[in-house]
Amino acid sequence: MDPFLLKTLHIAAAVGAFTGIGAIVAATDDKNRKLGAALHGAFLVILLLIGFAMLKKPPMDQHWWQVKLAIWLVLGASPALVKRKVMPAGAVLVLCLVLATAAAYLGLVKPF
Numbered sequence: 001m002d003p004f005l006l007k008t009l010h011i012a013a014a015v016g017a018f019t020g021i022g023a024i025v026a027a028t029d030d031k032n033r034k035l036g037a038a039l040h041g042a043f044l045v046i047l048l049l050i051g052f053a054m055l056k057k058p059p060m061d062q063h064w065w066q067v068k069l070a071i072w073l074v075l076g077a078s079p080a081l082v083k084r085k086v087m088p089a090g091a092v093l094v095l096c097l098v099l100a101t102a103a104a105y106l107g108l109v110k111p112f
Helices: 003-026 030-055 064-083 089-109
Strands: none
Touching (some): 003 064, 003 089, 030 064
16 A cells, blocks of 8 residues: 555544543533544554554564554553543643653654
């Protein structure tokens, strides 16, 4: 598959996942919060699958993609942090933005 198409879909899935986080944080009732959680989860799965499609075969001598996978897991747990009030919603948003920036850096630079 075309690498440019995969990158575009990967970015679109990341935007969708963060839209889901925003919907969860901004939701006023349980119905909208559940819809945001469903969007967040679906786009995270798409993000993961496209990420592995871009890797084709994970480079075992490099560890940047494993750190990105850990970031993906933390992003997946972020709605639970909001729902259980472990962290304030604003702090979760800032945490997710910092993690997204770190994931983008790792994907572009591949430092290790």
